[in-house]
Amino acid sequence: SDTKPGVIIYATGGTIAGSSTSNTDTTGYKAGSLGVDILIEAVPELKDVAIISGEQIANIGSSNVDQKTLLKLAKEINEKLKSDDTHGVVVTHGTDTLEETGFFLDLTVNSEKPVVMVGAMRPATAISADGPMNLLQAVSLAASDMANDRGTMIVLNDRIGSAFYTTKTNSTTLDTFMASDQGFLGTFIGSKPKFYFEPSTPVKKPTFDISKLDELPKVAILYSHQDQDVALLDMLVDKGAKGIVLAGNGNGSLSESVKTKVKELMENGVPVVRSTRTGSGFVTDKEEGIGSGYYNPQKSRILLTLALSENANMDQIREYFNSEV
Ligand SMILES: NC(=O)C[C@H](N)C(=O)O
The missing domain is CATH 3.40.50.1170 (L-asparaginase, N-terminal domain)
Structure with a gap:
């Protein structure tokens, strides 16, 4: 009918x-x-x-x-x-x-x-x-x-x-x-x-208004590993990245040299989100890089892109990722 x-x-x-x-x-x-x-x-x-x-x-x-x-x-x-x-x-x-x-x-x-x-x-x-x-x-x-x-x-x-x-x-x-x-x-x-259940909403799910946007800021993902080359982070920023997501080791662990670089980038206003390459789990917040919480690297990239599209500051970005423990 x-x-x-x-x-x-x-x-x-x-x-x-x-x-x-x-x-x-x-x-x-x-x-x-x-x-x-x-x-x-x-x-x-x-x-x-x-x-x-x-x-x-x-x-x-x-x-x-x-x-x-x-x-x-x-x-x-x-x-x-x-x-x-x-x-x-x-x-x-x-x-x-x-x-x-x-x-x-x-x-x-x-x-x-x-x-x-x-x-x-x-x-x-x-x-x-x-x-x-x-x-x-x-x-x-x-x-x-x-x-x-x-x-x-x-x-x-x-x-x-x-x-x-x-x-x-x-x-x-x-x-x-x-x-x-x-x-x-x-x-x-x-x-x-x-x-299985009545509707429920993920904890602190953020929402964004994209109705007036014609483009989105560039955010790149870098995969972490042993012997990571620190210069790649600078290269991403030089090529226009406004934020970086690291597919970090375990709970977003980084080498000492990458940590130092991330701190420097954050001080210069480039947010760096530490996610995990493990495929699942929570990444806790640290001074050297925003913890991604439950967001995997590809979801972290989307969330950081949307946060930057509304000019969120570092504290607001940390809020979005909800990764404090
Ligand atoms: N299964 C798929 O759809 C894979 C395909 N390469 C795509 O993502 O477009």
């Missing part, structure tokens, strides 16, 4: 829109080759759960998603969610950087309505392609009244994760999106979303 909820699918590319000449190819295919209309036509069942419209934002591998794309997407979603005709939105996206876009939207979309990120690990042409079911589940979630007030969510492999905590943990397998400590919000039975 006409009373079905309206769901808009914003397509950006990725493996979910990927195709290959071989049905066993799951790595050499071309990401972002099928348009949004083809994705929708491939799953006629979408029309049973929602009134669907599709919009092509880009058709690229997710490593090519840039700040222009993020700003465009966030602005369009904020605009569309104001309409009574829109119950929720779905964003199809390559999985490699899906969590960055999801986290950015989680902090910048100002609506209680659902935003659902979805991708696939196998291209559309593969045997047992996961994209069609993932898309149907994502649309069902965006059309569900249970999905409000849960922030941006990530759907893959029958699971619902919060974009705030979820990360890609495996380079090739289907069960790649996880939040090791925080877990999932729910699962799917067939295409039906089933939540």
Whole structure:
């Protein structure tokens, strides 16, 4: 009937829109080759759960998603969610950087309505392609009244994760999106979303207004390791970085020489956030570098970018990362 909820699918590319000449190819295919209309036509069942419209934002591998794309997407979603005709939105996206876009939207979309990120690990042409079911589940979630007030969510492999905590943990397998400590919000039975809990909001989740921004400050990530070259930090600043995230060792540990450099940069107004290369856990605040709290390096980069976009000072940035113990 006409009373079905309206769901808009914003397509950006990725493996979910990927195709290959071989049905066993799951790595050499071309990401972002099928348009949004083809994705929708491939799953006629979408029309049973929602009134669907599709919009092509880009058709690229997710490593090519840039700040222009993020700003465009966030602005369009904020605009569309104001309409009574829109119950929720779905964003199809390559999985490699899906969590960055999801986290950015989680902090910048100002609506209680659902935003659902979805991708696939196998291209559309593969045997047992996961994209069609993932898309149907994502649309069902965006059309569900249970999905409000849960922030941006990530759907893959029958699971619902919060974009705030979820990360890609495996380079090739289907069960790649996880939040090791925080877990999932729910699962799917067939295409039906089933939540474990009523909605809740991450502790001190920040929000940002990007409506007047045309660009974002540059923040770079540097991976820590033994014998780290201190000169690379200066190079990043020379090349225009306004802030730096370190994928630090363990609880954000740095060598003595990197520590000294970080102190110097911080004194000169360049915030340095110490995150962790371990893949999970909390990084505590230290004088020599802001602790990232629960934010992994790629989420720390997005948060520091947004904090700098509103000219936050060092203390405010420390507040955002909520990493004091
Ligand atoms: N599974 C994927 O979607 C990976 C792809 N390379 C992308 O992120 O665009």
